[in-house]
Amino acid sequence: MTRHIRYLSPTGVLGVGFSENHFRAALSRDLAFIGCDAGSTDGGPANLGGNKPFFSRAAVKRDLRILVTGARSIGVPLLIGSCGGSGGNWNLNWVREIVLEIAQEEGLHFRLAVIESETPRELLLKKYREGRIRALDPAPEISEAVLTEADHIVAMMGAEAYVAALEGGADVVLAGRSTDAAIFAAIPVARGFPPGLCWHAAKIMECGGAAVVTMEKPEGMICTITDEHFTLEPVSPVQQCSPLSVAAHALYETADPYRMLEPGGEMDLTGARYEAVNERVVRVSGSAFNPMPYTVKLEGASRIGYRAMVLGGVRDPVILEQFDSWFDGLKDHIAENVEAVYGPSIRGQYQIHYKLYGKSGVMGDREPYPERIGNEIGLLMVTLAQTQEVAYAIAGQAAHMVLHHAVPQWQGLLSNLAFPIAPHFWNLGEAYQFVLNHVVELDDPLELHHIRYEEA
Structure with a gap:
């Protein structure tokens, strides 16, 4: 057998x-x-x-x-x-x-x-x-x-x-x-x-x-x-x-x-x-x-700070037609606002990671058709700072900035971002990163x- x-x-x-x-x-x-x-x-x-x-x-x-x-x-x-x-x-x-x-x-x-x-x-x-x-x-x-x-x-x-x-x-x-x-x-x-x-x-x-x-x-x-x-x-x-x-x-x-x-x-x-x-x-x-x-x-994994996040969606066709320029201006506006609150010393002490769903959100730089835009774009913003308090505060500021960031065609106060849940920003807790991708000889x-x- x-x-x-x-x-x-x-x-x-x-x-x-x-x-x-x-x-x-x-x-x-x-x-x-x-x-x-x-x-x-x-x-x-x-x-x-x-x-x-x-x-x-x-x-x-x-x-x-x-x-x-x-x-x-x-x-x-x-x-x-x-x-x-x-x-x-x-x-x-x-x-x-x-x-x-x-x-x-x-x-x-x-x-x-x-x-x-x-x-x-x-x-x-x-x-x-x-x-x-x-x-x-x-x-x-x-x-x-x-x-x-x-x-x-x-x-x-x-x-x-x-x-x-x-x-x-x-x-x-x-x-x-x-x-x-x-x-x-x-x-x-x-x-x-x-x-x-x-x-x-x-x-x-x-x-x-x-x-x-x-x-x-x-x-x-x-x-x-x-x-x-x-x-x-x-x-x-x-x-x-x-x-x-x-x-x-x-x-x-x-x-x-x-x-x-x-x-x-x-x-x-x-x-x-x-x-x-x-x-x-x-x-x-x-x-x-x-x-x-x-x-x-x-x-190996090491703690790098604390995270908070904002999730919303943009559906205004006027904004979508000029989304890249609007978004670049938004990021500058958020950075200015954060420094206004915490002073120039905050530079390098926090990060905001942006992810756009409906616009290269899955593939990132490898997306073969980056010019294709649908009816809406989902915006995910994740803040990283050395304390949970600061990460949460910056997420709240960023949420407010994106909500009212203007475009030339509109006058008065705008509401650009639709939030799917309330509260519309929240803590994610401790954040970690991998610090090793190595082999050891035995x-x-x-x-x-x-x-x-x-x-x-």
């Missing part, structure tokens, strides 16, 4: 939901493990910098209860990566507390491994001084001060950390920041299946059932890997995979659909072949993995990641 390994991914991200009945129907004792990604940088740096979860506690607990009870019912490991959205230590412990709560409520007993991804700063400084931290493109300038003062820095672990946790007897593994694919490649690679197939399958499986023809709602996927190929089958009986839908997944979140970097190597999909097994199942072969020096990506894949165990 052909050697194989099967595993299940229930959804693309923990907390977004999936159908419990489809998941339960897919559980069988020939599964080697269940894995689920829980994080992303899609929401920006605030999840990491400000210790904020990606989804609500109720949503994450709902999904976790199904996953933990399901995995324990068939006695297979459950691997969760990038816990809490960013994988920072606070976020990781937040998920740990939920899992312990579920174990208590369900009367479950299992060995839990927690893998931290926030690295001691002294170790990062040592790597930096040795010249072993390298910038990706694009990357901000870094210094020892950045590495010391960033609110949180995580190192994106590879597959080896999961393998080590399982070798330590873990039934459930909760990992900090992790590459998405490492969650699903760890066990197949450790069992000796071809790395190219393992990593390519993992890159698809980390998104759950996203590689189906039509994803009406988040569902899961089952992967079966042999020494010659892997197959993908949707968990939902009403969803299908096609060679096109599976191959197209290589375009998702990648700069190059043929080559994708992971800790310790590069996926090479130039020889990958996609074949339909039937109307629901696709077989993939020919994927390769080229070993490289072992590096892991660093993500001597040992585990040197940045501490594993601890407990009985749940």
